[in-house]
Amino acid sequence: MKATGTIPLYDPRPEVEELWDELNEAIQGVLRGGQFILGPNVEAFEEEVATYLGVKYAIGVNSGTDALVIGLRALGIRPGDEVITTPFTFFATAEAISNVGADPVFVDVEPDTFNIDPNLIPEAITDRTRAILPVHLFGHPCDMDPILKIAAEHGLKVLEDTAQAFGAASKGRKAGAIGDAGAFSFFPTKNLGGFGDGGMLTTNDAEVARVARMLRAHGSEAKYHNEVLGYNSRLDEMQAAILRVKLHHLDANNDARRDAAERYRRAFAGFPGIVVPTEREGEHHVYHQYSLLVRDGRRDAVRAAAADAGVSTTVYYPTPVHKLPVYAHLGARAPVAERIATEIVCLPLWARIEPSVQERVVSAFR
Numbered sequence: 001m002k003a004t005g006t007i008p009l010y011d012p013r014p015e016v017e018e019l020w021d022e023l024n025e026a027i028q029g030v031l032r033g034g035q036f037i038l039g040p041n042v043e044a045f046e047e048e049v050a051t052y053l054g055v056k057y058a059i060g061v062n063s064g065t066d067a068l069v070i071g072l073r074a075l076g077i078r079p080g081d082e083v084i085t086t087p088f089t090f091f092a093t094a095e096a097i098s099n100v101g102a103d104p105v106f107v108d109v110e111p112d113t114f115n116i117d118p119n120l121i122p123e124a125i126t127d128r129t130r131a132i133l134p135v136h137l138f139g140h141p142c143d144m145d146p147i148l149k150i151a152a153e154h155g156l157k158v159l160e161d162t163a164q165a166f167g168a169a170s171k172g173r174k175a176g177a178i179g180d181a182g183a184f185s186f187f188p189t190k191n192l193g194g195f196g197d198g199g200m201l202t203t204n205d206a207e208v209a210r211v212a213r214m215l216r217a218h219g220s221e222a223k224y225h226n227e228v229l230g231y232n233s234r235l236d237e238m239q240a241a242i243l244r245v246k247l248h249h250l251d252a253n254n255d256a257r258r259d260a261a262e263r264y265r266r267a268f269a270g271f272p273g274i275v276v277p278t279e280r281e282g283e284h285h286v287y288h289q290y291s292l293l294v295r296d297g298r299r300d301a302v303r304a305a306a307a308d309a310g311v312s313t314t315v316y317y318p319t320p321v322h323k324l325p326v327y328a329h330l331g332a333r334a335p336v337a338e339r340i341a342t343e344i345v346c347l348p349l350w351a352r353i354e355p356s357v358q359e360r361v362v363s364a365f366r
């Protein structure tokens, strides 16, 4: 990165350069193997992910969105059911609930982690509630123990949206391996990102795994014997081969992200009106995004100043999901999420970001 160039939000190139030979070997292996959809790399990758997370089953699918849809259906969520989730997430979380015919019920978030507030979940439970869908936002795990307790008390399933948190852990348990199932995304910008779309569903439940495998292949366990309506949602060999290489480096990359976050934390200490992200005790944050709050209505002015200084920033998420046109008619209220949406700003961060680049970001904010 030239000292004078615009700093992007995310730069995948240093990692690609670093892993060039390994990636090339993996890609050429797929080309020579002649099998492109499912296959030995997908199978091996599923096993490697299951081992890494400490779960029994991992099922490769087409995207994180599909992992959510297939996960919800495999957990038995049906049209007319209600699923409790957060309004402060990427749209796909709620979209998946609606696309299985269920209704998302939005519960406000904690002001420090931006994750669903477990204290507010009980009052949102009705006789139609069937599941809770917490999102480990930006790589910080949700407060899972109270969520699991509420779910057990009310007979609800828990599907973790782990799209942003590969490698994160809550009290020693890997995110995506804590609830009944976990949904992962391999979108290129994710902590474990492929070179295209991809996703995975993880579970310890053999029946959930069986149904998920069936749903990803047009609702058939045996070829040409379709039992239910499913999807074409298979992970491809090329992505699996690439992701196998990257999985070996995931922990090192997540540590590098944590180091970069720590440099920002120290640099922003004492900045008036800036609230840096929290890492709660017992939680292992993997900083998929580094999003801080700018208080006192100054967020947009600060972003404009950063842009003038050649620093890219963005806002995840400018409109909480319950306020988007598709859900606004529900009239849900989430004042904490609504306030955070006006204060939050995402800074440049990737595993190999150089300290000098971060210093430029901090000076631009200053």
Ligand SMILES: Cc1ncc(COP(=O)(O)O)c(C=O)c1O
Residues within 6 Å of the ligand: 063, 064, 065, 066, 089, 090, 092, 093, 135, 161, 163, 164, 184, 185, 186, 187, 197, 198, 199
């Ligand atoms: C929280 C969250 N859920 C779901 C998704 C959907 O994943 P994908 O883009 O792989 O479909 C994403 C990412 O895009 C996400 O950030």
